[in-house]
Amino acid sequence: MDEKEKKEKKSTKMSEEERRRMLERKRRERARQRKRKAMMMRAAVLGGLVLVLIVVVAAVTLGVRKSKHNKEEALAQQEQAQKEEEEKQKQLEGQLAQADRLAAGYDYDGAIELLQTLAKDGADVQERIENFETAKASLVEADVETVPHVFFHILVADPSITWNLSGEDEYKIGDYNQVMTTIDEFKGILQQMYDRGYVLVRLHDLVEETENENGETVYTKGKIMLPEGKKPFVMSQDDVCYYFYMIGDGYASKMVVGEDGRPTTEYINADGSTVTGPYDLVPVLNEFIDEHPDFSYKGAKAVLAFTGYNGVLGYRTDPDLAKTAEEGNDNADEYGTFDYEAEIEAAKPVVQALKDDGWELASHSYGHISYGSSFEKVKEDADKWQERVANVIGPTDILIFPFGTDIGSWNEYSQDNQTYQYLHDQGFRFFCNVDSNPYWVQIREDYVRQGRRNLDGYRMYQDLYNGADKLSDLFDVSQVFDKNRPETGLQIWDGAE
């Protein structure tokens, strides 16, 4: 081989070497690229996995949170539903209790009517309806012409004061002793009458009122339905005015509306502090009826009768009481003067509370005069009552005669009885005198009369010590009579208030 060939050969040899190196470089380069690619792939896969993990974690967290929220919401809904159910149950129980109260007062129709508005599927409701239907079917009609009517004055709240008045007040003991009844005596009478089956009815329950062709009210015998053996009676209280002369003598001072919206009384203690509670007939009778709802026929309460000259219910509502002594107000010096219009406004809510609570309100004349007096005298008094008392207590068709003095004999009121005609024109239809017979009822087309029995110190004393026996059909006097009563005024008296 020549030099050139050798050179060429060498050059070829070198280029082969170079090529091998180049190939080697390229191979390495490819390997590196593959490696890088693989790494990138791994990174990508890893990244993807992490991302998936994040998404999954996020989703799970969100889901958990959402389910927790859902759970809370469901719980709240459940609680709300439970609360509503309890509320419904409470309301139902209240209505059932109300129905029971109506039925206890012999108002089975009212009770059944109420129950029928309640869920028909309640077993309690159905059972009650059936029980009340059965009870209603067993009622018997009372004879309204043999219904007794008993009456009281303001009750003695603290007999230790009333029976022991001294000095210039001592003269009052005799009168108080005769015509008053103590709260404890009253409670004893209620308990015994209840035990004997007496049930208090309204004076208006004695009659059915319909209208004739001239638009006038016509009275016929009422239909009082009671269980066998139960006996209806009417009650009234006279002079519910809390007269000035009684202040400090052991009696309530006025009627007020209690915290529960029902009428109650105030009493002024010797130290001048005022307390509210059962210090007279209205709240005491209410407490008894609350405890014994079957003592009151369809929610009946008593009749309260008012004169006007000292105002009503302890409110000084008479215009004369605003006058000074110089202007002719005899009470001004001792008891002061009153803003009678403000007193009227203060009395009105009490009047409304009484009416809402089932009490009937009546006239007892304006000036506590006998209605057996001359027509002119009665007319003047009756007009004054309409002007000065009806404006406070509202219109009434009941007249409770002062002193029990009737405007006629036991015979029917006649058309030529001027006083009767005048009082009838004023709207009076129910006339009550005082009569010691067990009952006396006169129901005529255009009026109703009833005799009333005084259950007071005099009557009880006469039964207990003089053998009068005028009360034994109602109660046993010996168990009731306040043995701390003095004798003053009890033996020799034969009047009535």
Ligand SMILES: [Zn+2]
């Ligand atoms: Zn009187």
